[in-house]
Amino acid sequence: MKPNRKMMLTGNKAAAWAARLARVEYVPAFPITPQTEIVETLAGWFADGTMQGKFTNMDSEHSMFMAAGAASASGVRVFTASSSQGILHGLESLHTLCGWRVPLVMVNVSRALATPITLEPDHNDVLITRDSGLIQLHAETCQEVLDLILIGYHMAEDPKVCLPVLVNMDGFYLSFTREPVSIPDPGLVEKFLPKFKAVQPVFQASQPQARASAVFGGETYSWFKIQQDLAVRHAEKVFIEKAWRFSEMFGRYYLPVESFRMEDAEYVFVMSNSFATKGKSAVLKLRDQGIKAGLLKLCMIRPFPEKAIAKALKGCKKIAVIDQNIAPGRGGIIYPEIVSALFPEKTAGQKVLSVIGGLGGKDIREEDFGTIIQHLGNPKPEGPLYLYGEQDLNTFLKFERIAKPEEVARS
Amino acid sequence: MLRIRMHGRGGQGIKTAGQILGSAAFLAGFQAQDFPLYGAERRGAPVTSFTRVSPEPVLERGPIGIPDLLLIADATLLESVRPVPLNGADESTTIFINSSLAPETLQQYYQLPSLPVGLNLIPLCRHYLKKANLYSSALASVGARLMGSIDMGFLLEAVEIELEQQGLAEKQIEHNKELAQKVFESLTSVNLQERERTVIKAGSLALLEPRLAADSAPIILAAGNMALRKTGNWRVDRPEIDYKRCNQCLICYARCPEGAISVQESGSPEIDYEHCKGCMICAEECPGNVIQTVSETEDGS
Numbered sequence: 001m002k003p004n005r006k007m008m009l010t011g012n013k014a015a016a017w018a019a020r021l022a023r024v025e026y027v028p029a030f031p032i033t034p035q036t037e038i039v040e041t042l043a044g045w046f047a048d049g050t051m052q053g054k055f056t057n058m059d060s061e062h063s064m065f066m067a068a069g070a071a072s073a074s075g076v077r078v079f080t081a082s083s084s085q086g087i088l089h090g091l092e093s094l095h096t097l098c099g100w101r102v103p104l105v106m107v108n109v110s111r112a113l114a115t116p117i118t119l120e121p122d123h124n125d126v127l128i129t130r131d132s133g134l135i136q137l138h139a140e141t142c143q144e145v146l147d148l149i150l151i152g153y154h155m156a157e158d159p160k161v162c163l164p165v166l167v168n169m170d171g172f173y174l175s176f177t178r179e180p181v182s183i184p185d186p187g188l189v190e191k192f193l194p195k196f197k198a199v200q201p202v203f204q205a206s207q208p209q210a211r212a213s214a215v216f217g218g219e220t221y222s223w224f225k226i227q228q229d230l231a232v233r234h235a236e237k238v239f240i241e242k243a244w245r246f247s248e249m250f251g252r253y254y255l256p257v258e259s260f261r262m263e264d265a266e267y268v269f270v271m272s273n274s275f276a277t278k279g280k281s282a283v284l285k286l287r288d289q290g291i292k293a294g295l296l297k298l299c300m301i302r303p304f305p306e307k308a309i310a311k312a313l314k315g316c317k318k319i320a321v322i323d324q325n326i327a328p329g330r331g332g333i334i335y336p337e338i339v340s341a342l343f344p345e346k347t348a349g350q351k352v353l354s355v356i357g358g359l360g361g362k363d364i365r366e367e368d369f370g371t372i373i374q375h376l377g378n379p380k381p382e383g384p385l386y387l388y389g390e391q392d393l394n395t396f397l398k399f400e401r402i403a404k405p406e407e408v409a410r411s
Numbered sequence: 412m413l414r415i416r417m418h419g420r421g422g423q424g425i426k427t428a429g430q431i432l433g434s435a436a437f438l439a440g441f442q443a444q445d446f447p448l449y450g451a452e453r454r455g456a457p458v459t460s461f462t463r464v465s466p467e468p469v470l471e472r473g474p475i476g477i478p479d480l481l482l483i484a485d486a487t488l489l490e491s492v493r494p495v496p497l498n499g500a501d502e503s504t505t506i507f508i509n510s511s512l513a514p515e516t517l518q519q520y521y522q523l524p525s526l527p528v529g530l531n532l533i534p535l536c537r538h539y540l541k542k543a544n545l546y547s548s549a550l551a552s553v554g555a556r557l558m559g560s561i562d563m564g565f566l567l568e569a570v571e572i573e574l575e576q577q578g579l580a581e582k583q584i585e586h587n588k589e590l591a592q593k594v595f596e597s598l599t600s601v602n603l604q605e606r607e608r609t610v611i612k613a614g615s616l617a618l619l620e621p622r623l624a625a626d627s628a629p630i631i632l633a634a635g636n637m638a639l640r641k642t643g644n645w646r647v648d649r650p651e652i653d654y655k656r657c658n659q660c661l662i663c664y665a666r667c668p669e670g671a672i673s674v675q676e677s678g679s680p681e682i683d684y685e686h687c688k689g690c691m692i693c694a695e696e697c698p699g700n701v702i703q704t705v706s707e708t709e710d711g712s
Contacts, residue, residue: 008434008443033451116629119451173472177446178430180437274472281470285611363473367614374613386619393617403631 009181011174012037014142015107015167017181018149019079020045021189022105025053025196026078028067030060033119034171035083035109042079061086065093065106069164072102073211075202077153079104083171084111084125091128097164098133098228100211101200103156104164105149110273111171112360120361121171123273123325127301127333133228135165135235136301138272142181145169147252148299150184150193154242159199161235163228168301172361173274184250192249236303256305258297259312261287265294267373268313270321270338272298275364279322282369291373298334306341313342318351318376323384324358331384332356351376357387412465413605414475415554418496419484422454422647424547427573428484429460431551434569436464439561444469455645455688457494464558475499479605481506482554484532484546487644489521500524505601507553509533509546528557530597539590540583543706544647548574548587552594559600566591638686642669646689649705650682656701663693663702 015038029039046055058064061082068080110121139145152165215221247253261283271279276297286293296312323332335354357364368387375381419425426447433445447460461475477499486508488496502525508517511531518526532549548570555561567588574584664672664680671687672680694702
């Protein structure tokens with residue numbers, strides 16, 4: 001295969017290609033919409049000998065993540081993937097794995113959480129793992145899914161990090177969307193990402209070891225937890241170094257945060273994942289209309305690149321943080337994180353508006369960006385601003401009448 | 412950027428049609444994006460697929476609300492409640508309908524905003540594929556031809572790439588390519604215009620107040636309203652019981668996943684064609700093979 005062969009690929013297929021290029025040797029799997037295409041593709045490649053190693057269907061996400069961690073501890077490169085309720089079911093295992101300090105890469109295909117149940121995306125699923133100790137990279141395009149998984153293995157396997165990395169993509173908007181994706185030459189990838197070498201003693205019969213260590217007295221527990229925090233923080237430096245090396249080899253460059261038309265921006269949208277594409281389109285259009293808009297895209301959520309964020313937003317007067325998630329009783333999950341990143345060097349007169357939209361796959365329309373601009377123009381914009389229009393309400397009321405017909409509701 | 416939206420039903424190859432068109436545009440040197448949308452349903456349920464084609468990188472995602480080109484593979488969808496295939500279409504939208512009827516008749520009957528392009532794909536599919544309703548290659552070909560900017564060579568290459576990925580035999584791929592070529596040559600390109608986009612203005616947000624829990628929890632109180640949803644027009648094939656040979660074993664009644672087979676007083680099974688989705692499980696399960704498979708679309712109406 002020629003280097004940089006371009007193909008039309010879904011986000012799911014791009015993720016499978018990345019695992020194949022990384023030459024992973026073990027994939028424990030459990031299907032869930034909209035992630036299934038990833039493990040289905042990998043199952044095919046293991047079955048026909050394209051990939052060498054073992055693919056195992058597990059009985060749940062809880063045991064799937066445990067198997068992934070155990071395999072990594074035994075010295076092989078591991079990949080796995082899940083989504084939504086699956087991530088929640090495996091949440092206990094994720095915290096455990098991070099404590100084990102085992103390197104692997106997993107993909108989450110974002111899908112909103114029940115109840116009510118849906119298949120369409122928002123980020124409450126991935127953000128529930130925010131404080132588990134995972135490193136988190138969020139992809140905007142199918143190309144980014146592939147590239148971030150390859151860079152992710154470097155972060156995971158760094159001797160000072162040695163942790164699971166989660167790469168996130170939106171269900172439907174990336175998972176089932178095909179766009180041109182460059183598939184790097186396998187030989188070059190092998191140079192970029194050499195064979196996995198464990199940096200901890202591995203499980204083997206001749207050398208017993210315990211991983212589920214119990215500790216009493218806070219001194220020991222605290223020491224390990226602080227080490228985890230330091231390791232995750234260190235991963236930012238590793239990302240910058242490896243992303244630079246990646247760009248030298250493959251021509252695509254990534255930073256923890258991406259500034260789009262930020263040079264003289266008066267209005268800034270802070271976004272992540274696939275809807276950032278919609279934000280960029282709106283920025284270009286608003287600029288054509290004479291409104292100086294810009295966009296700050298968060299690629300890295302953990303570690304939280306607060307210095308890079310503060311630097312990028314320095315001097316910006318009107319900022320809208322668009323959360324595609326909701327923490328009932330608090331609002332958006334990313335909003336307070338951005339505010340706290342800005343606080344040490346907060347510029348006088350700087351307004352930061354919390355915006356909540358795109359829940360359960362609801363579109364963020366062009367006019368929504370216009371609405372945000374209008375609210376940022378208010379002397380004291382109040383948040384959270386729910387991107388929920390009159391037409392959305394009418395659609396809901398129509399369904400409500402079907403679910404609760406008047407004659408039943410009254411009785 | 413051109414925005415193409417296709418409407419059809421599960422099993423007709425609508426998702427693949429969007430992908431073939433996406434691949435053809437990509438091979439022709441455009442930036443392309445394709446995306447299918449369907450629910451957790453089965454054969455016969457409405458399927459929509461979207462393809463965006465642009466010389467510049469595509470900065471849009473998700474469903475296409477305002478299509479420049481609308482390809483309707485199954486005209487029965489024009490009478491469905493959801494999706495509404497004509498949503499977002501106006502007089503500048505080019506509409507294609509798979510039908511043997513004259514464009515004027517179609518426009519009048521379905522109250523279309525513009526005079527559609529019509530071509531009956533059914534006899535062509537039957538001729539080349541021996542099946543009347545596998546539209547993937549034919550519909551992609553309609554799209555490529557009407558766009559006018561994609562050479563037939565790229566279209567045929569795309570048919571090959573996509574169908575090969577789906578594991579089709581070489582011979583079937585060849586037949587699909589012949590079909591795509593025939594469709595391509597049966598139409599002429601139209602002057603497709605990208606719809607003028609409006610400027611970004613602020614919208615009006617709904618004012619949401621907390622309601623009583625009884626009114627704000629997702630409870631469904633309406634019982635048994637599934638019957639109101641007529642799914643008979645989802646059928647591609649229709650099961651027909653040969654009552655002369657039926658021995659009333661009622662396995663079909665037990666196996667129908669939709670409860671669309673009832674038992675008459677005489678003890679014979681009866682198919683409710685208003686709701687039968689044409690899954691043909693009954694025909695498969697019938698021990699005496701007395702349930703025939705009849706195509707719904709053979710006559711092209």
